[in-house]
Each structure stands twice: as C-alpha cells, then as structure tokens.
Amino acid sequence: MGQLRTSPPPPQATELERWDLRTAAELRALRASLRAALTRYGLAQGEELDEVPGRVVLVATELAxxxxxxxxxxxxxxxLAADDCFILDVADHxxxxxPELADTRPLDSGGRGLLLAQxxxxxxxWYATEDTKNIWASFPR
Known part of the structure; x- marks a missing residue:
C-alpha cells in the first residue's frame, strides 16, 4: 500500500464554503451545492472553469x-481557494x-477514491488536527 504525503493545504488558502454530512443520502445535495459554488467562485474571477467542477465533484463524492x-x-x-487553485478538504473524526492508497486491491473491492483523486x-x-483526519486535493482555479 502506498502512503499519501502528509501536509496541510497551503496556509494562504481561505474557506469559501463548508458542508457537514452525516449520511450518504446527503451526497446528492453536496454535489449540486458544490458545483454551484465552484461555478460562482470561478465566474467571479472571470475565468472559464471547463471540466474543473466535474472533477472536484467526483473527488468530493468519492472522499466523502x-x-x-x-x-x-x-x-x-x-x-477553499488559494491564489491559483481550489482546494477540497474532506475530514472525519x-x-x-x-489514509493509504489502495493500489493492490482487486478492482471490485473499493477503496480507490484516493487513487482517483491523485x-x-x-x-x-492529508493531515490530522486534534479532532479530525483531513484529506485534501487541489484543482486549477
């Protein structure tokens, strides 16, 4: 099994939006709300996001x-947003x-969210705080 690098996201990153989930049923609303937020913040910068919202939503769904x-x-x-990227941070308690990369498991056994994110x-x-274990992924802004 591979290891992810241990580091927090860039310190200059600022929080744009946050969602607290307790059940898998909430993932559908997360996808819609996250896509809207990415479009809103991307359009505010006057840039075309292309496929970025789809990739962020896919990774958010897998990690969550x-x-x-x-x-x-x-x-x-x-x-979150830093100067040149969006950062998705998913935490649990x-x-x-x-977190380990599941590169040696059979394809039908699951656990490939981190490989997909990479x-x-x-x-x-990934990093840990006193209360949470966080996995983050960055995307072009």
Whole structure:
C-alpha cells in the first residue's frame, strides 16, 4: 500500500464554503451545492472553469463516501481557494487510521477514491488536527 504525503493545504488558502454530512443520502445535495459554488467562485474571477467542477465533484463524492462509510461522523467537506487553485478538504473524526492508497486491491473491492483523486487533481495530501483526519486535493482555479 502506498502512503499519501502528509501536509496541510497551503496556509494562504481561505474557506469559501463548508458542508457537514452525516449520511450518504446527503451526497446528492453536496454535489449540486458544490458545483454551484465552484461555478460562482470561478465566474467571479472571470475565468472559464471547463471540466474543473466535474472533477472536484467526483473527488468530493468519492472522499466523502469513504469518510461516511469508514470514518466517524460528521464528515466535513470544505471548499477553499488559494491564489491559483481550489482546494477540497474532506475530514472525519477517526484519528486511529491513516489514509493509504489502495493500489493492490482487486478492482471490485473499493477503496480507490484516493487513487482517483491523485489522477484528476494537481496534488493530494492529508493531515490530522486534534479532532479530525483531513484529506485534501487541489484543482486549477
């Protein structure tokens, strides 16, 4: 199993929006709200986002699903912005486990959210606070 790099997102990142999830049923509303936020903040900068909202929503769904399935609720999804990127941060309250890349599991066994995040984002990392374990991914803004 591979290890993710351990580091928080850039310190200059500012929070744009935040969602607290307790059940998988809330993922649909998260996807819609996150897509709207990305479009709103992207359009505010006068830039065309192309496929970025779709990639962010896909990674958010994968990471939040894993967190809801394996972590301790609530799952906290935060959209941040730094100068040149959006940062998606997904946190749960399970401090006993370390995120690992599931590159050796059979394809039908799940657990590939981190590999997916690495393949469609600029960078992926994780860090822990006193209360949460956070996984983040960055995307072009």
């Amino acid at each position: 699903s894993n967190s809801l399935r394996h972590g301790i609720p609530p799952t906290i999804v935060t959209l 399970d401090l006993a486990t370390v 393949s469609v984002s600029l960078a992926v990392g």
